[in-house]
Structure formats: C-alpha cells, structure tokens
Amino acid sequence: MKFLDEAKVYVRSGDGGNGCVAFRREKFIEFGGPSGGNGGRGGDVIVECVDGLNTLIDYRYQQHFKAQRGHNGMGKDRSGANGADIILKVPAGTQIFEDDGETLIADLTRVGERVVLARGGNGGFGNAHFKSSTNRAPRRANPGLAGEERWIRLRLKLIADAGLIGLPNAGKSTFLATVSAARPKIADYPFTTLHPGLGVVAVDGREFVLADIPGLIEGAHEGAGLGDRFLGHVERCRVLLHLVDGTGEHAGAAYKIVRAELAAYGHGLAEKSEIVALNKADALTPEQLKQQTARLKRAAKKAPLIVSGATGEGVPAVLRALVSVIDTARQQVTERPRESVWQP
Ligand SMILES: Nc1nc2c(ncn2[C@@H]2O[C@H](COP(=O)(O)OP(=O)(O)OP(=O)(O)O)[C@@H](O)[C@H]2O)c(=O)[nH]1
Ligand SMILES: [Mg+2]
Helix, strand or coil, X not given: CCCCCEEEEEEECCCCCCCCCCECCECCECCCCECCCCCCCCCCEEEEEXXXXXXXXXXXXXXEEECCCCXXXXXXXXXXXXXXXXXXXXXXCEEEEECCCCCEEEEECCCCCEEEEECCCCCCCXXXXXXXXXXXXXXXXXXXXXXXXXXXXXXXCCCCCEEEECCCCCCHHHHHHHHECCCCCCCCCCCCCCCCEEEEEEECCEXXXXXXXXXXXXXXXXXXXXXXXXXXXXXXXCEEEEEEECCCCCHHHHHHHHHHHHHHHCCCCCXXXXXXXXXXXXXXXXXXXXXXXXXXXHHHCCCCEECCCCCCCCHHHHHHHHHHHHHHHHHHHHHCCCCCCCCC
C-alpha cells in the first residue's frame, strides 16, 4: 500500500505564550519598575504543495499535527520565543476540505502554493507593556490566546494532461509502459492496476503527463469492481484516451459500457474531449479488425484510431492526437483567469 488519495487530519495551531508579571529588583536601583516580557506567538499550521510526491500515504501514519505553542514571557523584559510552524507537505492536486468533506477550503495545484489552515494564538502582554504615567507598577499581564483546532480532509486528484480509460484488460497499463518510463504492473487478468499511476510522455520534443487508472466495469458507479472513485484522478485531464480491446467480444458494446459509467459519474467527464482507439490491433486478423473498427465507429460516432500498445504500431498517431487537444485546451485556459484560492 503506497498510494492513498484520501485522508482525514487533525490540525491545531500553537497557543500564544503568557505575558509575565515581574519587577526589576536590583541593588542600588530604586523604583526598578515592571519588567515582565510578552509571550511569543503560537506556530501556524501550513499546508504546502511540494514536488516529488504523488500520494497522501504519509497521512496514513500520522493524522495529528500540532504546531508549537509560544513561549511565555519572562522577567528582565525577556519576551517569549514564537512557536515553530508546522508544515504539512502535500502533492500537487490536493484539495483541502472541511470536516464535512464538501466545503472546499483550498485547491493546491501548483508546487510552492501554501495555505495557512490555522493561525497560532497571539502571545499575551507582560506587565511592562501596561506601565503608564498613572500606573507605574501594573500587576497584570495577559494570558496568551488559544490556537485554533480543526479536522480537515485531504483529497488528492492527480494532475495529468491526459487520462487512460477503458475496461479492465484493455491494455491501458501496457500503453503507458510503452510510451513512458513508467513501469506499471501488467497481466492478463482484470484489475491488475489497483491504483492510479502517472508517466511522462515525450512526443515531437514536447512532454505531457499521462495517467493510468484502474479499469471500469458495468455498474462501477454503484461500486462494482473497484468502483468509480479513481475517476477523480482523470477529472482534471484535458483529454481522455479511451482504449477499447479489439480482441474483446464487441468493441462497440465495450465502448458504451465505459461511456455510461463516465456519464453516471458526472463531474464533466462525459463532456471531456476523448480520443477513441481500438487497441491490440496486432492480435487481430484483417477481417476481425475491420469488423471491430466498424462496430466501434458506430458506437463512438467517429472513426477510431488503430493502435497496438504492445508492438507500438499506431502509437505516434495517438500521441499526436492527444498533444493537439492538450495544446488547444492550454490556450483556452491561459486566456481565462485562474479562480482565486481561499485565504484565511
Ligand atoms: N496482443 C496484445 N496484447 C496486449 C496489448 N496491450 C496489452 N495486451 C495484453 O493485455 C493484457 C492486459 O494488459 P494491461 O495493460 O494490464 O491492461 P489494463 O487495461 O491496464 O488492465 P487493468 O489494469 O486490469 O484495468 C496483458 O496480458 C497484456 O500483455 C496489445 O497491444 N496487443
Ligand atoms: Mg492496468
């Protein structure tokens, strides 16, 4: 178990340190006056998006994060040190929700983005702060303010440019292994892939990220097979690559099952641009190829690309088709301003 895309975490910022009541008492110095220092600020809880992570697995082992409290003020006008912040490192694509799992607090999509989830409490004033012309010897100091605590939910939606979808055994992982340096598990039984994987694909001097997710089966939206929860990881893709196994019984029917699951899942997946490809062409006789292509064309209402992830035949054409969709989508996105992220 190395992949985790949901976690519930408790965070608490540090309390402020207390102010101090003290008086200067020193030989030969009359009326030394108040000298109690202020308390330090408590540490904040910060979430930061970092490079080189693609799982929330760390939060399986530790769920409670507390920032340090501020140190108390002391005599001789010494103020307390601030408490250290605590930083939760998360991969790009992590969304932070309130405990209800619905209210979005922040969506961290770029490396380096930071959000303060809980601010540390302010330190209290020491009695030196309260001295005035009329009160030369104040005997009061403030306690530090309490920090905040909350439960939050982290949900990872991987960021990839293109996503692979299809029935189990359609050859998705094989395709990813052929076009990238990723080495997913490949075998001739359904549900070989149990969690999403990413690979970087280079084509014509360009690069994009391709995501491989577990296969979908009929009824996935009701929990059949591995369910449709992994579809969240292709929600942010600009294009889907729908692989249909040519050696299956009916390519058109296979296509329709997956489309129905996308529609049932919602979240705009069904409207996303899609490249349809008939896979495993190397294992088909010319007649079979013709028949399956015709069936798939009828179902998808457009001519599928013919490809074999195993031999690499037809792969460059598929990659070019993906890149061209990604490029047009990128242009549209840069024209639209990014929606702002909530800041406390
Ligand atoms: N002949 C042929 N076999 C292929 C091709 N692509 C994949 N296969 C075989 O099909 C089987 C399934 O391949 P996978 O890549 O594991 O399929 P998957 O879609 O990732 O399957 P799940 O992870 O279970 O959803 C393996 O035995 C592959 O060797 C292909 O292009 N041609
Ligand atoms: Mg697979």
